[in-house]
Amino acid sequence: MTTTEKPGAELPLQQLDHVVIRFAGDSGDGMQITGNQFTHTSALVGNDLATLPDFPAEIRAPAGTRPGVSGFQLQFSSRDVHTPGDAPDVLVAMNPAALAVNIKDLKKGGIVVANTGNFKDSDLRKAQLEKNPLTDGSLEGFRVIEVDINSRVAEALSESPLSTKDKQRCKNFYTLGLMYWVYSRPLEPTMEWLATKFKNKPELVDANQKALQAGFNAGDIHELFQGHYEVPKATDLPTGTYRNIMGNQALAMGLVAGAKLANLQPVLGSYPITPASTILESLAAYKHYGVVTIQAEDEIAAICAAIGASYAGALGMTSTSGPGMALKGEAMGLAVSTELPLVIVDIQRAGPSTGMPTKVEQSDLLQSIFGRNGDTPMPVIAVSSPTDAFALAIEACRIAVQYMTPVILLSDNFVANGAEPWRLPSMDDLKPFPASFVSKPEGHQTYKRDARGSRPWVKPGTAGMEFRIGGLEKDTDGNISIDPDNHRSMTDQRHQKVQNVADSIPTPEVFGPQEGDLLILGWGSTGGIITQGVQTAQAQGHNVSRIHLTHVWPLPNGLDEIFGRFKAILIPEMNMGQMTRVMRSEMPHHNFISYPKVTGQPFLTTEIVDKIESLLSK
Amino acid sequence: MTTTEKPGAELPLQQLDHVVIRFAGDSGDGMQITGNQFTHTSALVGNDLATLPDFPAEIRAPAGTRPGVSGFQLQFSSRDVHTPGDAPDVLVAMNPAALAVNIKDLKKGGIVVANTGNFKDSDLRKAQLEKNPLTDGSLEGFRVIEVDINSRVAEALSESPLSTKDKQRCKNFYTLGLMYWVYSRPLEPTMEWLATKFKNKPELVDANQKALQAGFNAGDIHELFQGHYEVPKATDLPTGTYRNIMGNQALAMGLVAGAKLANLQPVLGSYPITPASTILESLAAYKHYGVVTIQAEDEIAAICAAIGASYAGALGMTSTSGPGMALKGEAMGLAVSTELPLVIVDIQRAGPSTGMPTKVEQSDLLQSIFGRNGDTPMPVIAVSSPTDAFALAIEACRIAVQYMTPVILLSDNFVANGAEPWRLPSMDDLKPFPASFVSKPEGHQTYKRDARGSRPWVKPGTAGMEFRIGGLEKDTDGNISIDPDNHRSMTDQRHQKVQNVADSIPTPEVFGPQEGDLLILGWGSTGGIITQGVQTAQAQGHNVSRIHLTHVWPLPNGLDEIFGRFKAILIPEMNMGQMTRVMRSEMPHHNFISYPKVTGQPFLTTEIVDKIESLLSK
């Protein structure tokens, strides 16, 4: 069956360090599957990689229209990779709309693979194009490979018993085969995947496998390409067992793991919202781990149910995005006041208001730290990549349980839907932090603090420990108090407890020179791009360093000393400068430079590199 | 009827500059009426003054208990007064609970007037006192005047047809008469007030007037006091017509005036909450001014109804306190995104969560500036005193209408319930800022900006201008857009528009030396106390200045230059340092010193003075 032994032996084979490829087509064209298969196969051949799907904002926009375009970008590399890549090297465009929407991102001199079968006049009209971009000269400067995929698939499947319509649905596997040839990937993994996927529909297995093979063969036979490429396996990847994982998936698993490590039942209260809904959906499938998911009537009920769960002795959790966060402020205050553990997940999207639900932004930072009535401090940590989401979900659980506090876990659209290979942690890497419940009345006080500043947790059901709590100010015994000194003291204690979290986290490492002119500070999902950008700039000989903040509130210890070693600290962030504001207010004596980007799109590596260059040349 | 001509001529009459007096008794004792009458009379004799009632947290705690104590403090003076005073010079205690709760505040050497008629064993028990403080030596250092007010009133009213119980309800007027004697006030204003108040119950008029007169006479006759006092009329008060006004009352009037000046109908959506409810209640009584009040089902509905009103062409308003503010964040974002005028009033109280609803705090500042998802800027202004509330409510309306933006108007418990004489503005002082509506389609775009950065306002009902708006990102035409450049541009425009407000406000004045070692920065209700404290410190020869911020976001122009003239800027505030944080993040190069107070109580003048001394002696 396979002919992948010596792929395209006649044509020149060129080695590449890394490639960025984007598949784009109509929502119905199966681009997500194509992308995922390419990813999977590339992982198996040993590349490092990162991916980013780009779903249309509409559920199903009319076929062939620009809003209906669905995309999937991946970068695969023979070295460590931190982002899905800036500009694609190759754009696969299944129709004119896909071409029109994506062409502006393609690298100069990049390859366009266009399915000419879908470039009829009617197709151009649906894409609101007056002329055919394949012929009007607008693609000058790119290498355009035209393939009538529709016809080729029809030919390849002429013997198949499938209907014409169903045959055409195999187009994406033909396309995938073609790209496998171009980048010298084996067909077997996808062949196997098809066999399993459609195991009850042999005619579908057959047709899709045939299409895949036909696409692969076409590279060679039709001499569409002047040559093809190889991206050797990455050699700097740590050894271990890997799987590919998306950000929200990893985050959900981290929440289950975190609760397990705390020896608590995870109870999620959530209300669907893009791009957080998949956390609720993932957790709903973990029932055999004892996970309870409550799909609440709104975001307020969701967090209140989670607080109720924590009150009852579980680990309460809630997941949402910006508009939902805005609704949870009052209840967060109650969790702060009653000092119950709680994990609040915010998958940020572009605001203000409903904003651009499918676009990325980091603009909920200030809301997370300050968006509540009263002096109401709460730890905030931020996820930098899909795999980081697993680790930080556990970290959020740890802080919540050890400090009896609500914790905000920030992620964003970019991380949530992005994917990367995950080196599976061994069980020894996961340190338990079991919660303890008090059951003896002797010496117990509801708000008596331990060395961390944390209060004891009593589980209702425990005889002799009956107590009442609430959101009114209270004294150490838990009784309502309006005594002025008590309020000052309790306010201080709540503040101090959150500050104490800093003592439980490491000072972040500086990568690159330990002192110098410029330090780039990243937080959340800018982390990967900053890494890539700084590495590039360093390779170009620039004296620049980087640091990444995982814990954004309280700030880790030692930052002041580190910042003191640099003349300037640049903070790229996808908002109007929110982290810069936090830094200035905490350490006004350092020179922070804000580098905001508010387009709803992640930074490009080149933007980081250019900024570094311009700052260092001043 | 009156004998006030030569009050207590036999006893020495001493002149005082100012006096602080606190009336304290059971909720049912009528202390608020007593205090208000004293205030009214003092205003009429020409004193300047400021008052602060102190209501119990409970609606009606059991009689005689500590939680049931109701208090009213006022400062009256022959000079300009900025606060109700630190420690009272005189404490009138109608029962042991009132004494126990308030004695700690009394000035050293101050006078206690105690109603011994209520110091029976049962009364002491209700107040949870084991010994009688009048006899156990605990009042050493104070001048204690014991009067059995119960018996004296009974005697004075022996001829009255009232029941014994009703006679006893005249106790507060007896007490008031006594204090009138001590401070040489005329009885007429209160006599007249009683005559009007009970005009249909002549026996009540008679009894209360008799009690008042008897109390007044008692000062003389019984030689309870070694002398009495006079506080001459203030001579530094601007001429004009005055009335006494409470903060929330003034604020409500300001909202009506602001809407009138904008030529718009005021529509308030509100949900009751302490200490903001009286704004809703005041506005509900202004129906003949065209005010619509919607008592909504919750704070979210309240703000949404207000936004709906603005959408329909009225001036939408909403009033609440901290927990309610926390709920409004999402809707505020919509108002920012759709750029509709809106006034959001937050009467701050002590948090976090339900906190201490009847106690004061300024801890909603950061929530007001930052508590929303996305980059969602909004002007914030803060009221410093009861009369200032009128002016700033108008200012909030002006900004909202001229800049098509929601505006947050911050006040607090201290201002809301405090009162002071208000020099009534003339109509010429109130400058109109009429709103204009667009009705011509030519050249119109929904988000086309004028010189201020503000967009045009179209009233539904206008033919030919039909348009759709919402919370999704949109372009200048108002059409939904996810274009990256458009989002950057609109985000910038929203940001810039709010910054532009700074150009419409004056740079605040520095009082005292224009440069030096120390500048005290006040915002909101710390203003009065800082004024008083700085004046005191200046009088003591300290080189210290002060500045007050009315507009807390955006900051007024010129501050940077002003701050540059001082070595340090001290920021006293009733929170954990929120304004200090804002200042540092905006102008990190100045030396801001935070002076937080979080006891649920306002600063004392002495605390300001002491802090100044300690900083300047360093």
Place this chain on the structure above:
Amino acid sequence: MTSATLTKKDFQSDQEVRWCPGCGDYAILAAMQKYFAEKGARPEKTVFVSGIGCSSRFPYYMNTYGFHTIHGRAPAFATGIKATNPELDVWIVTGDGDGLSIGGNHLAHILRRNVDVKILMFNNEIYGLTKGQYSPTSPIGTRKKSSPMGSVDRPFNPVAFAIGCSGTFVARTVDNDAKHMAKTFAAADAHKGTAFIEILQNCVIFNKDFYSDTVAKPVRADQTIDLVPGEKMIYGKDKDKGLRVNGWDIEPCSAEEAGTWNPSTDASAPALLVSNMDRNPGLPTPLGVLRSIDEPVYETSVLQQIDEAVAKKGEGELEDLVWSGETWKVD
């Protein structure tokens, strides 16, 4: 503006409609545009207010004033709009998630207040826009993304909910019957007060044909009854089935024995009785007007009080406002 007759097209906005091909929302939109042309509506007098959801995109497609607000709060915005300008013809579009999940309370309160707005709830028993989680109207056992083993939450019956909130007009129609929609829109429009219409709507992507047993075209005649005020309760392809009351209950009978439908009785119990028929195997799903009573309209009373206050105290002037209370002079 002259009141030239407008056509359906005049109510189509210039925005591209972006629902999934085949979505029931298209039919509702078309029916509404047609109805607006027929009733002789003025675009400038009309405001469509919505929350968030596929259904809530509706206002963008009507060439009238429109406000796409935030999730669940449309009734609150509409209350503010009507209290400001009762002349505006305000229509709310909401979904089963927008209106009954996050927005249930605002829906309840506008119903009890009886604000003069028309509410269209597109009930597809699913959250469409967030890609297919079960909703508060999904039956127990619904297997969707967030309920892989089936939902365990008992659903609301939207019309019963509206009746419990003492709604003054409650009706039900379906996206596949343009005539019935038009008739129901007209009945709601004629009502003075809050009119609530549940529209059963097909979400072809996430909950395709959920109504195939009841209001789908092939079975509709036999599985539903159109309740028309003052008419006999008769249904069936051959108009041969009837309903009648028996004690606390409603029961099937022959067409001859059928009772007469009255949605305007003092008590709302009959409305609830019929609205709960779906639960009952032998009985048809009710469509049509379930409840219709006259009650005071909120914004009318609000404005009446203002008029009364003005009549009594005179129109308040800025000067009177400031120069009020007990005053004194300092010279």
Place this chain on the structure above:
Amino acid sequence: MTSATLTKKDFQSDQEVRWCPGCGDYAILAAMQKYFAEKGARPEKTVFVSGIGCSSRFPYYMNTYGFHTIHGRAPAFATGIKATNPELDVWIVTGDGDGLSIGGNHLAHILRRNVDVKILMFNNEIYGLTKGQYSPTSPIGTRKKSSPMGSVDRPFNPVAFAIGCSGTFVARTVDNDAKHMAKTFAAADAHKGTAFIEILQNCVIFNKDFYSDTVAKPVRADQTIDLVPGEKMIYGKDKDKGLRVNGWDIEPCSAEEAGTWNPSTDASAPALLVSNMDRNPGLPTPLGVLRSIDEPVYETSVLQQIDEAVAKKGEGELEDLVWSGETWKVD
């Protein structure tokens, strides 16, 4: 812990009760403490959850576990508590403002989900804690601080609301009748699922004796009917008045002709019919059990699915969680 018999006193907490002297809340508290002693409740197994309001201070005074949460959200907290530990006996205390104004949606949703909690709504037709504004249960025309010319909002009927939300147990009692309260608490307690009890409660400060025409002691016997499942609908000081059904209506009759009360019919219409009797001059105000049906309990189903999942897939281990999906090796 031994299960020694506890007395009423054992359910009194050490906190000083701070309602106004004369407030109806005292009587409800006493009745509850007495009932808890009589039912042999265990303090440690009991949780009182409340929102904000005078009524919501209740948990502080019960010597059990208690959670005084935020305004209107008690049902959501309670849902989280029950989904975590169904063994706990959870009672919600709320007011007409807390439960029907800001909290209406959560109340509606807990009712439809049928979480096994008991809800006591103290209805004094006023916001007590915020000092006397009209509430969503105040009749039109109520003149209070925020409605100087009388309120214009039509009120909710709490029991009708609960029925519209398909509540499985709905009852009404009054603070001045200790016996009736005890009986109603017991009936609610015996119900498996959400039990909603409206308690008419006298706010002596802001809405004194609002119920003087109906449930006040002097008129109660003649102005109210105690609806007891399975018993004849008879009332009056002399037990001489009756009620019976006639078509869509309920009507007065002699005691002999009275019908039998059944709150457990398939449809909830009879419950709504009687719950709306107050509106009707000739008919008595209903007290007692208006609705009582058996339906699946939310948290039972939640936990059952977990058990099923475990039975099918085995108890999930940390190791399995991480080592899932398609993996590959890098050596």
